[in-house]
Amino acid sequence: MAFLTDLAEAVGPALRTERAELDRVRTDRSGWTTPEVPAAVVRARSVADVQALLRLATLHRVPVVPRGAGTGLAGGAVGTAGSVVLDLSGMDRVLAVDAENETAVVEPGVVTDDLAAALAPHRLWWPPDPASRAISTVGGNIATNAGGLLCAKYGVTRESVLGLQVVLADGTLVRLGRGTVKGVTGFDLTALLIGSEGTLGVVVEATLKLRRSSPDPVVTIGATFPDVHAAAAAAAAITASGLRCAALEIMDAATCSAIDALVAAGEGPAGDVPALAGRGAFLLLQTDGGAAPDEAAAAVALVREAGGDGAVAGDPETAAALVALRRAAHPAYARLGEVLIEDVCVPRSALPAMFDAVAAIGARHGLPIPVIAHAGDGNLHPNIVIPPSVAHAPGEIPDVVWAAGEELFRAAIALGGTLTGEHGVGVLKRRWIEEELGEDVMALSRRVKAAFDPLGLLNPGKVW
Numbered sequence: 001m002a003f004l005t006d007l008a009e010a011v012g013p014a015l016r017t018e019r020a021e022l023d024r025v026r027t028d029r030s031g032w033t034t035p036e037v038p039a040a041v042v043r044a045r046s047v048a049d050v051q052a053l054l055r056l057a058t059l060h061r062v063p064v065v066p067r068g069a070g071t072g073l074a075g076g077a078v079g080t081a082g083s084v085v086l087d088l089s090g091m092d093r094v095l096a097v098d099a100e101n102e103t104a105v106v107e108p109g110v111v112t113d114d115l116a117a118a119l120a121p122h123r124l125w126w127p128p129d130p131a132s133r134a135i136s137t138v139g140g141n142i143a144t145n146a147g148g149l150l151c152a153k154y155g156v157t158r159e160s161v162l163g164l165q166v167v168l169a170d171g172t173l174v175r176l177g178r179g180t181v182k183g184v185t186g187f188d189l190t191a192l193l194i195g196s197e198g199t200l201g202v203v204v205e206a207t208l209k210l211r212r213s214s215p216d217p218v219v220t221i222g223a224t225f226p227d228v229h230a231a232a233a234a235a236a237a238i239t240a241s242g243l244r245c246a247a248l249e250i251m252d253a254a255t256c257s258a259i260d261a262l263v264a265a266g267e268g269p270a271g272d273v274p275a276l277a278g279r280g281a282f283l284l285l286q287t288d289g290g291a292a293p294d295e296a297a298a299a300v301a302l303v304r305e306a307g308g309d310g311a312v313a314g315d316p317e318t319a320a321a322l323v324a325l326r327r328a329a330h331p332a333y334a335r336l337g338e339v340l341i342e343d344v345c346v347p348r349s350a351l352p353a354m355f356d357a358v359a360a361i362g363a364r365h366g367l368p369i370p371v372i373a374h375a376g377d378g379n380l381h382p383n384i385v386i387p388p389s390v391a392h393a394p395g396e397i398p399d400v401v402w403a404a405g406e407e408l409f410r411a412a413i414a415l416g417g418t419l420t421g422e423h424g425v426g427v428l429k430r431r432w433i434e435e436e437l438g439e440d441v442m443a444l445s446r447r448v449k450a451a452f453d454p455l456g457l458l459n460p461g462k463v464w
Contacts, residue, residue, distance in 0.1 A: 003060040004040060007084070010052035016041040025065075025085040028072045029132070031338060032428060033395025038065070038079030043087045047165070047173065047204045053086060054202070055171035063460045064169075066198035068108060068140035071132045073341050074426030076144070076197045076462050083460075086202060088139055094118045095205070102210040103162065103179060108139025108203050123213040127154035130422070131327055139203050144424040145195030149247045149326070152239075152376025153288075154211070156422065158194045165205035166193060169453040179207050192448070197424050198459040200452040214289060218246065219296040220319035221285040222274065223303045223310030228252040228371070231281035232351040234306035235375035238285070238299055239348045245299065247286040248376035249326050252355070255370045256282050258332035259325055267331065269324035271317065276325065283308065283375070284326050329372045330383075336368070338386040340401055344412035345421030348378040357411040358382045365404045379421035382408055397428075406432065425463045433463070 008015050017040045025041055027033040039062070044050050057064045065085045067077035079085040092109035099122040106115060112126075112133040119125055128141050129148035140146070142164070147156040154160075163177030177183075177190035193200055225231040231250050238245065251259070256276035262268035263275075276282055283303065287295040296312055303310035313319035333339045346354045355371065358380070362369035368385040384401050392398040409419050409432050419429050419436055434442050446464060449456075 003056060003062055006056050006060075007040070007042070007053065010056060011042055011044075011049045014043050014045055014049050016043060022079065025067060025070070025077075025079045025087070027395060028070050028075060028078055029341075030073045030075055030428060031340065031395065032075050032078075032397060034075070034078045034080065034427075036079065036081035038081070038083045038085050041079075041085045041087055043090050045090055047167065050086065050088075050167045050202055050204055051171045051173060053084060054167055054169060057084065057457055058170045058455065061455060061457070063457050065459050066143070066202045068137040068143070069111070069135055071136045071140060072144065072426065073343065073423040074420070074428045076424050076426030076459070078427065080461055088202070088204075089137060091204065092137075097122055097124070099124060101179075102212060104208045104210055106138055106206055106208060108137060108142070108206065110138045112136050112138060112141065119210065124210040125213055126208055126210055127151075127160050128157045131330060138206060138208070142194050142203055142206060143197050144422060147374065147377070147379065147422040149249060149374065152248050152374065153244045153246045158191055160209045161190060161194055161206055162209050163207040164190050164193055164203050166201035166203055168201050169455065169458050173204075174201075177207065181209065195424070197426060197463050199449060199463055200458065202458075216288065216290045217292050218286055218288045218319070219292045220313040220322055221296055221300060221303070221310050222313065222322045223283040223285065223300075223308045224279045225281040225283065225306070225308040227280040228355050229352050230307045231283045232355050232373075232375065234283060234303050234308055236349050236351055237306055238302050239376060241298070241302060243287075243295055243299055245285050245295070245376055246288045247284060248374070249284040250371075250373040250375045251276070251282045251284075251326065251329060252371045253280050254368060255329055255332070255372055258336055258370060259328050262328055262332040262335060265335070267335075268328045269321060271321050271324075273321040273325055283310070284322055285310075326372070333370065333383050333385070336385050337388060340384045340386070340397060340405070341423075342382045342384060342405060342408055343379070343420050343423035344382070344408055344417055345377070345379040346412050346415045346417030348375070350415040350417065351375060351378055351380070353415055354380055354412060354417070357415075358408065361404050361407045361411070364407075365400050367400065367404050369404070374421070377421070378417070410435070427462060430463055
């Protein structure tokens with residue numbers, strides 16, 4: 001095929017066509033696998049590789065699927081039939097750190113934890129804190145507008161990106177945004193690209209807004225409750241009081257039991273971690289800054305008013321153990337069986353109602369649905385466990401799971417919420433997007449897509 005011949009000449013060994021490589025990019029961390037097979041993978045090493053691919057793709061009318069580490073949870077970066085998957089994970093350099101102006105310039109393949117390590121000697125940090133931070137990339141965070149444990153206080157990825165360099169569908173390289181902390185010249189195209197899931201352009205460089213590391217203490221609180229409804233009510237009360245916890249996380253009873261089983265099997269966090277099994281729910285809180293001790297005391301009082309039993313961690317080791325337990329949730333779920341990790345968001349005051357809705361949906365369909373939630377911003381992750389008794393092909397989502405997911409999404413929307421708080425729409429949620437956005441907004445969004453990508457070559461079939 002002429003296209004692949006031209007592409008091989010343009011990018012050399014970055015072009016990969018062996019079947020194992022093609023199969024690698026047919027799935028992501030959601031567990032869903034597309035039956036389609038892409039034509040090739042380009043493991044980009046430079047902006048020039050990205051531009052060469054997109055110029056040739058435009059010339060030959062070949063679709064391109066941008067991809068980072070493949071840690072997405074909505075099928076947003078899986079290869080489609082006849083496409084070239086553009087793997088950006090090899091573009092992983094931290095190009096500059098400006099400690100004076102609290103910014104960094106990075107390539108999209110930088111792993112979130114590696115960025116943290118590079119910033120630490122400068123006493124700086126980048127707030128986005130997804131649970132997958134050990135393996136997810138900055139480019140992936142930008143593609144989905146990722147959040148994480150700290151976004152209740154520090155915002156999602158969009159609040160921590162100042163500018164982008166983007167290669168458009170025809171290979172044109174443009175610079176969006178700026179290196180200054182503020183600026184309102186023109187449309188905010190940087191914000192538009194963040195969360196666009198690779199459908200508008202390919203991010204090849206990002207200017208990040210950093211924060212100065214504080215010498216003030218971080219106070220960690222662990223609290224248990226008789227049930228998840230009480231924990232959700234406590235979290236809502238803490239937020240309504242005006243307290244802005246750096247982290248405010250809920251784990252329901254099923255999650256607590258799964259984590260305890262992980263620890264007992266020797267696969268969980270090491271050290272002296274508390275047992276959670278038998279708890280109705282667990283609430284993890286962190287306060288930071290100069291007022292952290294006073295805010296923690298106020299939060300503990302609200303926990304007790306809501307019927308919980310909470311206490312401040314007495315030493316750094318205990319605090320680290322509590323955080324490690326929260327981060328162990330997804331490995332714990334994986335031991336239960338095949339899991340579809342969902343992601344809905346509701347107003348914080350609606351958290352108790354959404355937990356009730358999840359429990360009812362699970363009971364109605366006979367599916368275990370353990371839940372963790374970024375309670376500080378109303379973002380719940382119901383994890384639908386596919387029982388061994390439900391027959392399905394590997395990588396396929398059974399009908400009963402689709403039905404439960406549909407009810408979850410509609411329950412969130414009915415409560416004034418959204419289909420996705422941070423994972424994106426991808427393939428797995430696109431059938432419900434119009435129910436949330438409405439016909440007019442869908443039409444407007446498609447016109448925006450056409451302005452950036454008139455031939456529809458960038459990540460086709462995703463989101464829209």
